[in-house]
Amino acid sequence: xxKITQTQPGMFVQEKEAVTLDCTYDTSDQSYGLFWYKQxxxxxxxxxxxxxxxxxxxxxxxxxxxxxxxxRKSANLVISASQLGDSAMYFCxxxxxxxxxxxxxxxxxxxxxxx
Amino acid sequence: xxxxxQKPSRDICQRxxxxxxxxxxxxxxxxMFWYRQQPGQSLTLIATANQGSxxxxxxGFVIDKFPISRPNxxxxxxTVSNMSPEDSSIYLCSARTGDTGELFFGEGSRLxxx
Numbered sequence: 511x512x513k514i515t516q517t518q519p520g521m522f523v524q525e526k527e528a529v530t531l532d533c534t535y536d537t538s539d540q541s542y543g544l545f546w547y548k549q550x551x552x553x554x555x556x557x558x559x560x561x562x563x564x565x566x567x568x569x570x571x572x573x574x575x576x577x578x579x580x581x582r583k584s585a586n587l588v589i590s591a592s593q594l595g596d597s598a599m600y601f602c603x604x605x606x607x608x609x610x611x612x613x614x615x616x617x618x619x620x621x622x623x624x625x
Numbered sequence: 626x627x628x629x630x631q632k633p634s635r636d637i638c639q640r641x642x643x644x645x646x647x648x649x650x651x652x653x654x655x656x657m658f659w660y661r662q663q664p665g666q667s668l669t670l671i672a673t674a675n676q677g678s679x680x681x682x683x684x685g686f687v688i689d690k691f692p693i694s695r696p697n698x699x700x701x702x703x704t705v706s707n708m709s710p711e712d713s714s715i716y717l718c719s720a721r722t723g724d725t726g727e728l729f730f731g732e733g734s735r736l737x738x739x
Contacts, residue, residue: 545728553715555668555730557626601667605728611656611721612683613728615667 513537514604514616521621523592530577531587531619533602539563543605544585545613546576550598558600561585592623627652627722629731637737643706646734648718653698656721659691662733663714671716674701708738 515534523529535544546558561569561576569576577586589596602616628651638644648657657674672680672693680693695701705712718731 547730552732553662553735554732555717555719557727557729560727603668611658611673612670613668615669617667 513614514602516602516616516619518619519617521619523589523621523623525594525623525625526591528588528590529592529621531589531600531602531621533585533587533616535583535585535602535604537583537604537606539606544576544578545603545605546574546585546587547601547603548596548598549601549618555601559587589621594623594625597621597623626727627654627720627729629718629720629729631716631718631731631734633734634732635735635737637739638708639739640709642708643704644708644736645702645704646716646718648701648703648731650699650720652722654720654722657695657701658719658721658728659693659701659703660717660719660730661714662717668717671703674703705736708736710738712736713738 513536542563544561548556559569559571559574559576561578568578573590575588599618599620601618603613605613630649632647659671660668661671662668670683671686672682674680674693674695676695690706692704715733715735717733719728721728
């Protein structure tokens with residue numbers, strides 16, 4: 511079974527609108543971490559936001575927020591006020607266990623922001 | 626956060642040759658990792674670079690093909706040995722800082738093997 515599932519291979523959004531990128535995960539661990547990364551066409555991986563499994567509040571970083579629904583095992587990324595520079599591939603990832611180091615990545619969602 | 630620099634950023638290599646990628650972090654980090662991203666694919670962990678000892682490889686990756694060094698807390702190298710076109714990928718160095726769990730990546734090294 512997939513540990514990280516991103517069901518949207520591609521998404522379009524109008525500039526200045528909000529967009530939600532979906533991510534569901536599967537783990538039996540009680541302690542885990544969820545990450546979102548942005549990968550522009552240049553190839554670098556840019557860390558966006560992190561949510562720990564024991565964090566009671568949803569993580570926020572500027573225009574990025576993570577809608578964490580633990581019972582549903584979902585960790586959707588919300589980008590508010592989209593900008594043209596947000597066009598990129600977005601990856602959801604999970605780190606399992608309190609001492610775990612390995613990140614398991616989803617297949618990614620290609621976001622295109624349009625005028 | 627940590628700033629991670631990789632060299633080379635891209636290269637075109639001939640089949641059968643080897644290439645070493647360098648990764649430099651601007652601060653001491655607890656853990657360093659190497660990932661591979663094949664064209665159109667997601668990231669796969671190759672190995673954990675251990676300071677002063679042999680790297681820990683994931684299933685499907687072996688030391689003879691991907692030797693890794695980590696002589697200190699801020700530097701690591703990955704060598705892709707005896708390259709074939711199937712090794713054409715982006716190779717990314719990453720580092721974990723402290724206990725927060727955040728994992729930062731370098732800008733990647735895009736290798737094309739002809």
